[in-house]
Amino acid sequence: MSLQKNCIAILEDDPLAAEVLKSAFQSAGMEYQYFSNLTDLKAVLPAKNFSLLMLDWQLPDGTADEVIHLVRDEMQWQVPIIVQSIYEDEDKVVNALSLGADEYLIKPLRQSETVARAQAMIRRAGIDVQQQLWVKAGDLEVDTLNQKVFMNGEQLEMTRIQIKLIAYLLQHIDVPLSREHLLRNVWDKKSLPETRTVDAHINQLRKRLNLDSHSVLKIDSVHGYGYCCRLQQEA
Known part of the structure; x- marks a missing residue:
């Protein structure tokens, strides 16, 4: 699945936190699509080529691990995934990363740092896609x-x-x-x-x-x- 440049999926049920993310990405010239629950995001994932998934861990209808499982195990999609959460204990961080997340950020997020991390991940993902087109041994x-x-x-x-x-x-x-x-x-x-x-x-x-x-x-x-x-x- 190809990457759609700078199109980020934001999954966040807290309206204030969502506005912070949307404002940060918009200021950086990055397109986004906002989702307030797991169900809506999971419904569009098979047809969307997002360049990054920004996932709140705890949602009203479940946790972000459902999205990670869908993306990594069922769709085999290597899109970068950043999990943001209020939980900072080591077990939860390790669990999210083990499931397939690439980054785990603790709320409240720092806007400039979050944008920089997102941009770096999108750049690396673009390079990885090109490298995987030809495999040599x-x-x-x-x-x-x-x-x-x-x-x-x-x-x-x-x-x-x-x-x-x-x-x-x-x-x-x-x-x-x-x-x-x-x-x-x-x-x-x-x-x-x-x-x-x-x-x-x-x-x-x-x-x-x-x-x-x-x-x-x-x-x-x-x-x-x-x-x-x-x-x-x-x-």
Whole structure:
């Protein structure tokens, strides 16, 4: 999903706090759309390309973790997320960040600092999107935009799932990924296969890419868990 420049979603049920945020972003020339509850924001998210989500943690109809789950796990959207809250205990901060938030700010917010953090996150997100269009590992290159894979400059014939799978693995080098995680993030959510499907596709990838003990790229099995993509130094 592409980013819409400077379009921020503000989720805040306190009218005064909302006005502070809207005034700050408007003064900085940043567009925004305001939501006073979770339901309204969740209803428009699938059709909106926001460049940043500014989420109050505690809302009348729930907490911001519902939005984070929707964005990160269901939509697989890497839009920057800033959580703002009156709660400053460490457990709540760690929980929000662990769920997928990028920043946790304590109310009352400082306007100039909030705008600066938002602008920095939007800039970084734009750079990350461009970097993810092409993923490289040794002689292997994946064009994620056009769904093509190249080895030594020559295009390989691969299925859509194979391309998505190798791209995702390369984007998470040295990160152990469970079979369930790969199913959620690579396969169609509406028709998730069984976890053994992951094993079959990993074996097909290894053969298609001619991966062996001498290859720079390795897809290692993690016993009882899943797989980890690694790069080893050439001898």
